[in-house]
Amino acid sequence: MKGDWIKYLKPMGITLLILIVLEIFSTALMPMLGLTKYRIPFNVLLVLYLGFKIESPYTALMILTLQYTHSFFTIEGWEMGTIAGVLICITISYLKDLLHLSSSVITVLITQLFQLLWFFIVATLLYIREENFSYIVEKFWRFIPESIVISLLAPFFFSVLDVIWRSQGDRALGDSV
16 A cells, blocks of 8 residues: 555646646636636546546545646635535545446536536535625626536547546546547
8 A cells, every 4th residue: 555646646747737738728828819707627627537537545635736736827716626626526436336428428418517516516615705696696607608618628638638547547437438
């Protein structure tokens, strides 16, 4: 068991590099194209991948690392995303026998479903902190197109991440996405 975490360093490092490139795209290039109100939440996609595909005792630390890296590119805190990501991964682990990412369509639908759950967890935490429901409603209307884009990109990104994480042998759900 000692040193078991070392096998996750290389794929996690590559995943962090992918996140940084995607965050730069989302925060710098999208506003240049005129999309100033929308930011594609690639961090959610990567956390969902960890929940769907990687079974590890270090998943919570990996989520924390992804969310903390994401926080360098946004004013949103890393703590709410970490709590939401861990709760999502716990939910996925309980539903593992029911979830099978056997096709692109199923992957898109399941990804959308868990993004909705993510939104409701974060919205609940925001409401507890701010007690401002109008901000949550406004955030929901921006969330819809962002989540659709992420869901449509999920099969492609999951296949890329499958190649990166393949050496781990820690498959949780379907092999073919």
